[in-house]
Amino acid sequence: xxxxxxxxxxxxxxxxxxxxxxxxxxxxxxxxxxxxxxxxxxxxxxxxxxxxxxxxxxxxxxxxxxxxxxxxxxxxxxxxxxxxxxxxxxxxxxxxxxxxxxxxxxxxxxxxxxxxxxxxxxxxxxxxxxxxxxxxxxxxxxxxxxxxxxxxxxxxxxxxxxxxxxxxxxxxxxxxxxxxxxxxxxxxxxxxxxxxxxxxxxxxxxxxxxxxxxxxxxxxxxxxxxxxxxxxxxxxxxxxxxxxxxxxxxxxxxxxxxxxxxxxxxxxxxxxxxxxxxxxxxxxxxxxxxxxxxxxxxxxxxxxxxxxxxxxxxxxxxxxxxxxxxxxxxxxxxxxxxxxxxxxxxxxxxxxxxxxxxxxxxxxxxxxxxxxxxxxxxxxxxxxxxxxxxxxxxxxxxxxxxxxxxxxxxxxxxxxxxxxxxxxxxxxxxxxxxxxxxxxxxxxxxxxxxxxxxxxxxxxxxxxxxxxxxxxxxxxxxxxxxxxxxxxxxxxxxxxxxxxxxxxxxxxxxxxxxxxxxxxxxxxxxxxxxxxxxxxxxxxxxxx
Amino acid sequence: xxxxxxxxxxxxxxxxxxxxxxxxxxxxxxxxxxxxxxxxxxxxxxxxxxxxxxxxxxxxxxxxxxxxxxxxxxxxxxxxxxxxxxxxxxxxxxxxxxxxxxxxxxxxxxxxxxxxxxxxxxxxxxxxxxxxxxxxxxxxxxxxxxxxxxxxxxxxxxxxxxxxxxxxxxxxxxxxxxxxxxxxxxxxxxxxxxxxxxxxxxxxxxxxxxxxxxxxxxxx
Numbered sequence: 001x002x003x004x005x006x007x008x009x010x011x012x013x014x015x016x017x018x019x020x021x022x023x024x025x026x027x028x029x030x031x032x033x034x035x036x037x038x039x040x041x042x043x044x045x046x047x048x049x050x051x052x053x054x055x056x057x058x059x060x061x062x063x064x065x066x067x068x069x070x071x072x073x074x075x076x077x078x079x080x081x082x083x084x085x086x087x088x089x090x091x092x093x094x095x096x097x098x099x100x101x102x103x104x105x106x107x108x109x110x111x112x113x114x115x116x117x118x119x120x121x122x123x124x125x126x127x128x129x130x131x132x133x134x135x136x137x138x139x140x141x142x143x144x145x146x147x148x149x150x151x152x153x154x155x156x157x158x159x160x161x162x163x164x165x166x167x168x169x170x171x172x173x174x175x176x177x178x179x180x181x182x183x184x185x186x187x188x189x190x191x192x193x194x195x196x197x198x199x200x201x202x203x204x205x206x207x208x209x210x211x212x213x214x215x216x217x218x219x220x221x222x223x224x225x226x227x228x229x230x231x232x233x234x235x236x237x238x239x240x241x242x243x244x245x246x247x248x249x250x251x252x253x254x255x256x257x258x259x260x261x262x263x264x265x266x267x268x269x270x271x272x273x274x275x276x277x278x279x280x281x282x283x284x285x286x287x288x289x290x291x292x293x294x295x296x297x298x299x300x301x302x303x304x305x306x307x308x309x310x311x312x313x314x315x316x317x318x319x320x321x322x323x324x325x326x327x328x329x330x331x332x333x334x335x336x337x338x339x340x341x342x343x344x345x346x347x348x349x350x351x352x353x354x355x356x357x358x359x360x361x362x363x364x365x366x367x368x369x370x371x372x373x374x375x376x377x378x379x380x381x382x383x384x385x386x387x388x389x390x391x392x393x394x395x396x397x398x399x400x401x402x403x404x405x406x407x408x409x410x411x412x413x414x415x416x417x418x419x420x421x422x423x424x425x426x427x428x429x430x431x432x433x434x435x436x437x438x439x440x441x442x443x444x445x446x447x448x449x450x451x452x453x454x455x456x457x458x459x460x461x462x463x464x465x466x467x468x469x470x471x472x473x474x475x476x477x478x479x480x481x482x483x484x485x486x487x488x489x490x491x492x493x494x495x496x497x498x499x500x501x502x503x504x505x506x507x508x509x510x511x512x513x514x515x516x517x518x519x520x521x522x523x524x525x526x527x528x529x530x531x532x533x534x535x536x537x538x539x540x541x542x543x544x
Numbered sequence: 545x546x547x548x549x550x551x552x553x554x555x556x557x558x559x560x561x562x563x564x565x566x567x568x569x570x571x572x573x574x575x576x577x578x579x580x581x582x583x584x585x586x587x588x589x590x591x592x593x594x595x596x597x598x599x600x601x602x603x604x605x606x607x608x609x610x611x612x613x614x615x616x617x618x619x620x621x622x623x624x625x626x627x628x629x630x631x632x633x634x635x636x637x638x639x640x641x642x643x644x645x646x647x648x649x650x651x652x653x654x655x656x657x658x659x660x661x662x663x664x665x666x667x668x669x670x671x672x673x674x675x676x677x678x679x680x681x682x683x684x685x686x687x688x689x690x691x692x693x694x695x696x697x698x699x700x701x702x703x704x705x706x707x708x709x710x711x712x713x714x715x716x717x718x719x720x721x722x723x724x725x726x727x728x729x730x731x732x733x734x735x736x737x738x739x740x741x742x743x744x745x746x747x748x749x750x751x752x753x754x755x756x757x758x759x760x761x762x763x764x
Contacts, residue, residue: 297591297594297595300687300688303688483590483591484589484590484591484594485586485589485590485591488581488583488590489583489590490583501700502699502700502701502704504581504582504583504594504704505581505582505583505590506583508582508583508708509705509708512705512708512709512712513708515712516708516709516711516712516715517712519712519713519715519716520712520715520716520719522716523716523719523720524719526720527719527720527723530638530723531723531726533643534642534643534727537643537644537645
């Protein structure tokens with residue numbers, strides 16, 4: 001056969017064989033086909049959260065015990081407890097009532113009702129700082145009787161004021177005052193009878209406004225979540241799944257799932273679908289640990305990267321959140337009077353009673369290894385004032401099988417510490433002795449430490465601190481998830497600070513790379529020289 | 545110098561040529577996407593580079609197993625038996641004789657397509673470098689299954705190190721290999737042979753050094 005014919009036959013044969021091989025190989029591209037069914041994790045999540053038609057058998061407005069002329073919070077609570085006989089006992093055991101998590105061996109009680117410290121308003125001074133009590137589920141500033149309606153009424157109400165006014169006007173003969181009293185009665189009764197399962201604004205009243213204002217603390221929890229759209233939160237979106245907080249934060253005997261810190265919400269990463277464990281609360285509870293399309297590389301990441309790390313690219317996407325708080329700047333006055341300044345968001349950037357504060361919007365989280373627990377410093381723990389004190393910090397390492405790379409808001413602070421005892425201090429802020437009244441650190445700290453029953457040397461200074469919040473709300477639509485290159489990049493990636501393991505695209509062994517390129521370029525230079533030499537020496541003399 | 549007569553010889557079968565060019569395609573794909581995954585440059589985007597790299601890698605594995613099957617069923621593995629005979633002459637030719645216009649000391653024959661230097665290089669490639677690359681690549685790809693396999697002691701670092709070093713070695717090979725295609729009796733002679741299968745070679749006897757290696761005739 002002639003060479004030209006042979007070579008002609010090669011073309012179709014080659015093509016055929018290549019096609020056979022390609023057809024035998026569906027691996028990588030099949031996964032990216034949009035024509036395929038949606039990812040199994042999505043299907044599972046929809047199945048797990050299928051609309052439950054929760055039935056209601058009680059119309060509280062028709063309950064006889066709630067038809068009373070209520071004169072105090074105590075009477076309302078008694079009416080609730082006349083049917084819900086065990087509710088008070090249950091609440092009294094929960095952290096929502098005690099604000100105490102657990103006691104460590106050295107005797108310090110963790111929790112804001114105990115010895116815990118943060119870098120916002122620092123300490124609740126064992127509940128003696130009344131400014132902190134607006135969130136306690138009692139009536140007004142007292143901690144004796146539960147206010148069931150804090151969480152269970154869909155009408156918000158200033159109970160203290162309402163009851164005070166009522167008792168002032170109730171027995172009046174003046175027709176005008178009588179009218180006011182009747183209106184108050186109507187409003188009170190409406191609120192008392194508007195009993196619901198807790199809704200977003202119930203939980204949000206405290207959790208959106210933690211630290212004393214909208215978005216101060218969490219960054220992923222603020223009033224924008226009362227009626228979020230899909231771009232802000234795919235789960236809670238009003239036009240979408242419209243989840244209430246309780247959809248995920250499930251409850252057993254008034255104990256609400258989802259608490260982190262030393263007792264994480266879930267220690268093992270099991271799917272809810274596996275055995276229908278209602279109180280577990282992780283993304284995997286609904287989405288399973290393989291939530292993406294089959295063979296998707298993203299499924300391989302779930303063992304080391306939390307869902308939140310990719311699916312919450314930024315927090316505080318609608319309302320700004322406080323990023324730092326420098327107490328050492330507090331106390332300045334203008335013309336002898338306290339003053340304040342505001343930033344571009346209309347938020348307080350300086351307050352004489354609070355100091356310098358920085359707010360930010362659309363914040364990129366910081367990432368740490370996190371096993372679901374957070375270690376925190378109490379008023380009794382020794383600190384090293386020479387370093388930035390981690391008032392709270394995520395627990396976990398790469399070697400910890402339960403730890404994942406997780407996004408956090410890190411709040412920077414500068415707050416008082418005891419120069420002799422090397423402990424953080426809990427000044428009293430509100431009340432007649434509080435710093436907000438006196439602008440006198442020495443006095444406020446003494447009073448605060450007294451309330452905490454922790455000694456104070458009398459010498460204080462300020463120290464830099466950090467405090468962390470896990471970012472887990474404000475899950476963005478999947479199209480806005482963090483892209484591969486935001487981490488797998490040589491410099492300035494999101495995970496640039498997480499070292500100690502090899503990450504493709506980011507890490508390399510520089511000596512190997514250098515050697516490799518020397519070999520490659522050396523080869524190139526070598527063949528060029530060889531070729532040039534051939535050209536100049538003539539080569540192939542016998543062919544000429 | 546006496547002019548040597550040349551004859552056309554069918555050196556490379558259809559499958560060999562197909563395998564060669566498929567290999568080229570896959571290696572170029574793997575090298576480019578691999579370097580992007582390594583972070584050396586941005587071209588396709590990390591995600592797509594990873595997808596193509598994995599796809600090409602698995603395609604390569606399957607194609608390579610076809611090659612192994614072919615090489616043993618046809619007896620062509622004998623082409624890769626290393627020899628030191630005439631090795632020195634070949635080295636001398638490429639570093640000196642080629643500049644003087646000498647003839648290649650080892651003309652190609654159907655039974656001996658590769659000169660001693662080629663044998664050594666291709667054997668190291670097929671029996672060492674490529675398998676190392678395949679094993680390290682497969683391990684890298686299946687990183688998430690290590691725990692299930694009990695490979696708890698292994699860390700990703702050495703696997704990556706070996707895979708990257710292998711990639712640089714292959715890169716270097718490609719440069720030299722492509723250059724060497726120009727060293728035939730014309731600049732395009734070797735490339736033509738790898739496309740059509742036919743190469744013009746100098747007429748002559750099967751040489752002594754070939755005979756001693758080939759104890760049995762190639763099955764036809």
